[in-house]
Amino acid sequence: MLVNCPDCKNKVSDDATTCPHCGRIGVFQAPPEPKPHGPLAYIITFGVLFGIGSCMYSNAREHSANKEMCIEKGIKYFKEIGAYPRLTSTGQLAEEAAEEKCGRTVGAFGELRASEAPKETPVESAKEGTSSKQGKAVVIPTDSKATYEYLEIGGSKTKPTLLIKRTGPSGVSYAKRLFNCVDETTKYLGEGDTLEEIKTSKPDKDMGPIIRDSIVWYHYKKVCK
Numbered sequence: 001m002l003v004n005c006p007d008c009k010n011k012v013s014d015d016a017t018t019c020p021h022c023g024r025i026g027v028f029q030a031p032p033e034p035k036p037h038g039p040l041a042y043i044i045t046f047g048v049l050f051g052i053g054s055c056m057y058s059n060a061r062e063h064s065a066n067k068e069m070c071i072e073k074g075i076k077y078f079k080e081i082g083a084y085p086r087l088t089s090t091g092q093l094a095e096e097a098a099e100e101k102c103g104r105t106v107g108a109f110g111e112l113r114a115s116e117a118p119k120e121t122p123v124e125s126a127k128e129g130t131s132s133k134q135g136k137a138v139v140i141p142t143d144s145k146a147t148y149e150y151l152e153i154g155g156s157k158t159k160p161t162l163l164i165k166r167t168g169p170s171g172v173s174y175a176k177r178l179f180n181c182v183d184e185t186t187k188y189l190g191e192g193d194t195l196e197e198i199k200t201s202k203p204d205k206d207m208g209p210i211i212r213d214s215i216v217w218y219h220y221k222k223v224c225k
Helices: 039-080 094-104 195-200 215-223
Strands: 002-004 011-013 123-125 137-140 143-155 160-168 171-180 185-192
Touching: 039 094, 039 143, 137 215, 143 171, 143 215, 160 215, 171 195, 171 215, 185 195, 185 215
Parallel strands: 123 137
Antiparallel strands: 002 011, 137 143, 143 160, 160 171, 171 185
């Protein structure tokens, strides 16, 4: 490669050790390419920043769309279980509850997973004054599109806990409740799409009244005989 001699400015090979024109001794190298400056530098910088901004904006739009879909599924779910426009357990607006859950994870009301698909189990109706055997699927009159399974009963005689599995059109969900059989109140100890999510979810702060003939009422009759 030919480069300019620093002294005489004539062309000399970059492999040469002496300039054949002026006799300069040394290493001959091509000058470093100038870094972009002026308008070109601004254009390159703007292009990089624009690319990063576009990526962030796209991710934000996708998250926002997923959250909106999650809220819609949540409202549909609350309507299915008869907890619309307010949750019967806490009195909270269903829209607020759905937005709160979807704010934590957009999969709060996810689709039915294959591993959680309902199995062929005997189904019986839950009637006032009666209860299903543990492990059997139960149909509650106020939520006839879904079936419930009572997976675990714990706690004490007056303050029992109940682990519930619900299978409905919107998928499978789990809930664990604490009941006070004396004053007929209840609260969530945890809820989620999986049993693992129940362990990490936050329990309700206060106990709430149980409304007669609501879904919770039938759960209450299961543990508070």
